[in-house]
Amino acid sequence: MSTTADSNYVIETRHLAIFYGDFKAVTDVNLRIQRHKITAIIGPSGCGKSTLLRSFNRMNELVPESHASGQVLFDGQDLYARQVDPVEVRHRIGMVFQKPNPFPKSIYENIAWGARVHGYRGNMDELVERSLHQAALWDEVKDILHRSGLALSGGQQQRLCIARTIAVQPEVILMDEPASALDPIATLKIEELMEELKRNYTIIIVTHNMQQAARVSDYTAMMMLANGHARSGTVIEFDETNKIFTRPSDKRTEDYVTGRFG
Amino acid sequence: MPGKKEAAQGTGYPVRKEGLRKRRRVGETIIQSLLFFAGFFSIFTTLGIVYELGKEALLFFRTPEVDPWEFLTGTSWQPHINEFGILPLATSTFITSLIAMTIAIPLGMAAAIYLSEYASHKVRRTLKPILEILAGLPTIVYGYFALMFVTPLLRSLFGNDVVQIYNMASGGLVMGILILPLIASMSEDALNAVPRALREAAYGLGATKLEVVLKVVVPAALSGIAAAIIVGISRAIGETMIVAVSVGAGPNFTFNPFQSAETMTGHIVRISGGDLSYDSIDYNSIFAIGLLLFFITLTLNIVSQRIVRRFREVYE
Ligand SMILES: Nc1ncnc2c1ncn2[C@@H]1O[C@H](COP(=O)(O)OP(=O)(O)OP(=O)(O)O)[C@@H](O)[C@H]1O
Numbered sequence: 266m267s268t269t270a271d272s273n274y275v276i277e278t279r280h281l282a283i284f285y286g287d288f289k290a291v292t293d294v295n296l297r298i299q300r301h302k303i304t305a306i307i308g309p310s311g312c313g314k315s316t317l318l319r320s321f322n323r324m325n326e327l328v329p330e331s332h333a334s335g336q337v338l339f340d341g342q343d344l345y346a347r348q349v350d351p352v353e354v355r356h357r358i359g360m361v362f363q364k365p366n367p368f369p370k371s372i373y374e375n376i377a378w379g380a381r382v383h384g385y386r387g388n389m390d391e392l393v394e395r396s397l398h399q400a401a402l403w404d405e406v407k408d409i410l411h412r413s414g415l416a417l418s419g420g421q422q423q424r425l426c427i428a429r430t431i432a433v434q435p436e437v438i439l440m441d442e443p444a445s446a447l448d449p450i451a452t453l454k455i456e457e458l459m460e461e462l463k464r465n466y467t468i469i470i471v472t473h474n475m476q477q478a479a480r481v482s483d484y485t486a487m488m489m490l491a492n493g494h495a496r497s498g499t500v501i502e503f504d505e506t507n508k509i510f511t512r513p514s515d516k517r518t519e520d521y522v523t524g525r526f527g
Numbered sequence: 528m529p530g531k532k533e534a535a536q537g538t539g540y541p542v543r544k545e546g547l548r549k550r551r552r553v554g555e556t557i558i559q560s561l562l563f564f565a566g567f568f569s570i571f572t573t574l575g576i577v578y579e580l581g582k583e584a585l586l587f588f589r590t591p592e593v594d595p596w597e598f599l600t601g602t603s604w605q606p607h608i609n610e611f612g613i614l615p616l617a618t619s620t621f622i623t624s625l626i627a628m629t630i631a632i633p634l635g636m637a638a639a640i641y642l643s644e645y646a647s648h649k650v651r652r653t654l655k656p657i658l659e660i661l662a663g664l665p666t667i668v669y670g671y672f673a674l675m676f677v678t679p680l681l682r683s684l685f686g687n688d689v690v691q692i693y694n695m696a697s698g699g700l701v702m703g704i705l706i707l708p709l710i711a712s713m714s715e716d717a718l719n720a721v722p723r724a725l726r727e728a729a730y731g732l733g734a735t736k737l738e739v740v741l742k743v744v745v746p747a748a749l750s751g752i753a754a755a756i757i758v759g760i761s762r763a764i765g766e767t768m769i770v771a772v773s774v775g776a777g778p779n780f781t782f783n784p785f786q787s788a789e790t791m792t793g794h795i796v797r798i799s800g801g802d803l804s805y806d807s808i809d810y811n812s813i814f815a816i817g818l819l820l821f822f823i824t825l826t827l828n829i830v831s832q833r834i835v836r837r838f839r840e841v842y843e
């Protein structure tokens with residue numbers, strides 16, 4: 266246990282830097298993510314948002330040559346410590362990807378898959394139904410549970426992926442532009458869903474959509490390529506969403522959120 | 528500026544044509560007809576082969592000494608006394624292929640999974656070409672490997688009185704070694720083609736590497752893997768030189784893999800290697816065997832396609 270384990274914060278990073286080989290993609294990030302809140306990460310393309318997000322559940326290390334320095338504390342425990350099992354980390358910190366990626370299995374199997382992997386012994390039918398309910402998808406698919414998950418629309422697929430993530434009961438859900446491939450109505454559904462999920466989960470979302478960040482998130486981290494570092498991104502401002510969008514303290518944040526960036 | 532004559536007011540493009548009329552694209556037409564010809568040619572050759580096989584086989588079945596039912600169910604193949612029962616040849620083909628596939632499928636799959644999911648980039652880059660070279664060695668080399676190395680090994684393991692000098696086990700084992708790289712290489716391609724997003728989805732749920740491989744990647748690659756296995760089986764059934772050299776030179780109806788026997792293909796080479804006169808029953812009989820081989824492979828392909836269509840997972 267760390268000295269400053271504060272139960273208000275689920276994830277805390279300290280001087281976190283992430284590399285692809287020799288290339289330092291993200292540098293010196295110090296964040297504290299509040300429990301049961303939605304934290305948005307915004308910033309221009311290529312500044313390292315996805316890289317940072319993926320470092321929170323050690324997905325990055327699936328990229329060969331990628332490594333991190335500094336610390337990511339999860340409930341006060343360093344995720345990158347030697348004795349930590351990345352598989353366990355990803356069980357506790359789930360992820361929803363930009364492009365919906367359901368398994369090429371039935372809708373039912375998509376949900377049951379993760380549960381089985383983790384040795385779920387309860388009633389599988391109930392779990393599937395509950396997860397689909399939570400992901401606001403149940404009514405649309407309850408009669409076609411045995412059809413392929415790929416036969417759904419993009420928005421439905423994304424909600425299926427969210428349901429699949431919820432089914433293994435993580436504590437944190439990471440979402441990388443979960444609505445970027447969706448139309449406004451499907452996007453709205455996902456946003457309402459996040460609002461709903463907030464009660465039980467902590468959500469961190471990367472988004473390019475300023476309105477979305479303003480609408481759904483409680484806190485916002487603004488990322489930008491750092492001055493003085495060669496193409497290395499960092500968090501330049503982190504505050505309540507409200508404040509970021511109305512009176513940011515950094516000029517670059519103001520320019521970005523008001524659309525005057527670049 | 529080069530090509531200025533043709534450039535329309537410095538856009539860099541040739542002057543635009545008037546109207547939207549269809550243009551003639553000669554290059555595309557030529558390529559299209561070449562492609563059509565290539566496709567047509569392969570179908571035409573196949574039909575030609577079937578025709579030739581069928582014609583000669585028909586002559587065989589027309590001769591009064593031959594009874595088609597005898598042919599399919601007879602347990603003795605002795606052309607000189609007019610006994611044409613295919614079973615001794617067919618069982619030998621079946622047994623050698625079975626032995627080959629019990630070696631090639633599990634080891635080939637394991638190698639494919641290792642190469643695609645576990646091996647480092649560098650290891651894969653060196654191993655894959657080696658596999659492909661192995662698959663391309665002349666099969667006569669494998670045949671003598673069976674006869675000179677594997678057979679003595681089997682005999683020293685199980686005893687000279689149990690294992691005959693020519694035997695099905697040795698040919699089958701080496702055939703398995705021949706087919707292994709083929710299956711490994713094709714399956715590895717299939718595994719590699721599974722999108723990374725699918726693997727990430729599974730990892731993101733907290734699955735271990737083995738779970739990701741066995742429960743997501745392999746099922747998603749199933750149709751490609753099945754194709755590899757079918758190609759492997761067809762190769763085993765059709766393989767000739769290895770069995771001709773190491774399995775034996777005489778039809779023998781037995782299920783004992785340590786005894787000598789003769790496969791359908793082995794029989795064909797031996798018979799056609801001698802001074803066989805055209806229009807003799809012997810000569811025609813090899814076309815009947817050939818036709819049967821053709822149908823076995825065809826059935827195998829159709830049946831397995833059915834099976835795969837039912838079980839595969841399509842990932843777009
Ligand atoms: N697998 C990788 N290998 C090498 N470099 C990478 C890899 N993934 C990302 N990068 C680099 O890291 C930097 C940050 O990329 P990242 O994908 O995190 O940006 P992003 O902020 O998510 O961008 P976008 O908004 O376009 O998704 C970029 O310079 C990118 O080129």
Ligand SMILES: [Mg+2]
Binds near residue numbers: 315316441
């Ligand atoms: Mg990104």
